[in-house]
Amino acid sequence: xxxxxxxxxxxxxxxxxxxxxxxxxxxxFASVVAFISYGVLLALVWVRLSAVDVALTEAAIGSGVTGAxxxxxAAKVGEGAVDAPRSVRGAGRLLTALxxxxxxxxxxxxxxxxxxxxxxxxPLAAEHLPSTGLGNPVTAVLLSxxxxxxxxxxxxxxxxxxGVWTFASDRDWGGRPESPGKDRPEQPLTFxxxxxxxxxxxVGVHLVxxxxxxxxxxxxxxxxxxxxxxxxxxxxxxxxxxxxxxxxRFALIGGPALxxxxxxxxxxxAKAFLAYPEGHSKAFILVIEAALTFSIAIALGLLxxxxxxxxxxx
Amino acid sequence: xxxxxxAGLAGAALIGMGLFGLVTHSHILRKIVxxxxxxxxxxxxxxAVARRGAASGLNADPVPQAxxxxxxxxxxxATALAVALLLRYFKEVGSPFLADDPGAGASQPDHERP
Numbered sequence: 001x002x003x004x005x006x007x008x009x010x011x012x013x014x015x016x017x018x019x020x021x022x023x024x025x026x027x028x029f030a031s032v033v034a035f036i037s038y039g040v041l042l043a044l045v046w047v048r049l050s051a052v053d054v055a056l057t058e059a060a061i062g063s064g065v066t067g068a069x070x071x072x073x074a075a076k077v078g079e080g081a082v083d084a085p086r087s088v089r090g091a092g093r094l095l096t097a098l099x100x101x102x103x104x105x106x107x108x109x110x111x112x113x114x115x116x117x118x119x120x121x122x123p124l125a126a127e128h129l130p131s132t133g134l135g136n137p138v139t140a141v142l143l144s145x146x147x148x149x150x151x152x153x154x155x156x157x158x159x160x161x162x163g164v165w166t167f168a169s170d171r172d173w174g175g176r177p178e179s180p181g182k183d184r185p186e187q188p189l190t191f192x193x194x195x196x197x198x199x200x201x202x203v204g205v206h207l208v209x210x211x212x213x214x215x216x217x218x219x220x221x222x223x224x225x226x227x228x229x230x231x232x233x234x235x236x237x238x239x240x241x242x243x244x245x246x247x248x249r250f251a252l253i254g255g256p257a258l259x260x261x262x263x264x265x266x267x268x269x270a271k272a273f274l275a276y277p278e279g280h281s282k283a284f285i286l287v288i289e290a291a292l293t294f295s296i297a298i299a300l301g302l303l304x305x306x307x308x309x310x311x312x313x314x
Numbered sequence: 315x316x317x318x319x320x321a322g323l324a325g326a327a328l329i330g331m332g333l334f335g336l337v338t339h340s341h342i343l344r345k346i347v348x349x350x351x352x353x354x355x356x357x358x359x360x361x362a363v364a365r366r367g368a369a370s371g372l373n374a375d376p377v378p379q380a381x382x383x384x385x386x387x388x389x390x391x392a393t394a395l396a397v398a399l400l401l402r403y404f405k406e407v408g409s410p411f412l413a414d415d416p417g418a419g420a421s422q423p424d425h426e427r428p
Contacts, residue, residue, distance in 0.1 A: 062350075111319075
């Protein structure tokens with residue numbers, strides 16, 4: 001057993017143990033905290049699979065923003081009353097456990113019996129990389145070869161925001177979401193809220209810029225910007241925005257709208273939807289990424305804030 | 315056995331664990347957490363399967379990586395929607411639990427047809 005395999009094995013065991021705690025913990029708050037740590041460990045597993053782009057996304061979105069969202073929800077709903085309906089117990093629990101073990105064994109068997117030679121599009125992706133002007137093949141897939149997936153993904157974020165807003169009561173419509181922090185934040189939080197955001201903006205922009213050649217990109221960078229925004233609001237330095245603000249709605253749809261516009265312009269410039277003119281791919285991709293990053297940051301922040309509530313009414 | 319096989323098996327285990335939590339918990343937030351564990355397990359399994367296709371001088375196959383990145387973002391959108399639904403349900407019902415089973419409300423008189 002080599003050293004690196006020992007590391008991988010301990011990492012896998014630790015990840016599974018933390019995930020197990022997230023599932024089995026007695027309190028929902030502890031479960032959410034375990035889930036966040038699990039996300040960070042999972043990001044390390046992704047690094048070990050040489051998928052650094054995925055690792056960044058998992059750490060930023062899968063663990064970070066999802067964690068902020070779940071912690072907020074856990075604090076609001078609490079553990080529930082004592083006479084609450086019990087979770088599945090006794091024979092039903094045992095039966096469920098057996099079924100889940102069978103599921104895992106089935107998937108594991110299928111995974112282990114895959115044919116030795118795996119199909120791959122990697123050679124094709126590498127071959128055409130120079131024509132995109134990019135150095136990071138993952139960014140090339142996201143914004144050039146399969147740009148339509150990314151366009152739809154950015155639209156999904158907008159729809160999710162609309163969906164979350166529809167859960168507001170009629171009387172709260174047009175109000176502000178509740179602030180993610182306390183009414184009177186502690187001083188260290190205010191301090192961090194003043195110190196960290198400039199750094200966050202720098203890191204976010206850096207991630208987008210280097211995304212062309214190194215791991216990183218619009219989604220990872222946008223998440224860091226969203227995190228900086230959430231921190232500023234949690235520290236009580238700025239109020240959450242009113243959902244009726246015109247600038248907010250423009251910022252939310254600006255990225256996807258520009259992306260769509262470039263896509264339609266592709267008919268005139270390069271004879272296909274979402275095609276970039278020969279030799280100018282990189283410039284187009286950078287402009288789209290910049291606008292997309294901003295819209296993603298706004299969308300993620302709004303999703304983490306949730307529906308407008310009475311407390312935050314102007 | 316190498317890192318890739320290990321990740322694939324871990325993915326399979328995560329799916330089973332998440333499924334167990336999703337079925338056995340009655341607290342909705344716990345169900346959402348469990349569902350996210352299933353999701354990340356599926357991504358990990360997919361990543362491990364895809365890693366086998368790494369070739370042509372690249373460290374890893376970029377196409378599946380891009381798919382997983384898209385998947386993580388969409389999973390977050392779905393989670394945000396689920397949490398918003400939970401918070402509204404909590405506001406209306408005052409409890410973070412789903413009713414035990416549909417038969418529990420049987421003591422209330424049904425609306426009978428005229």
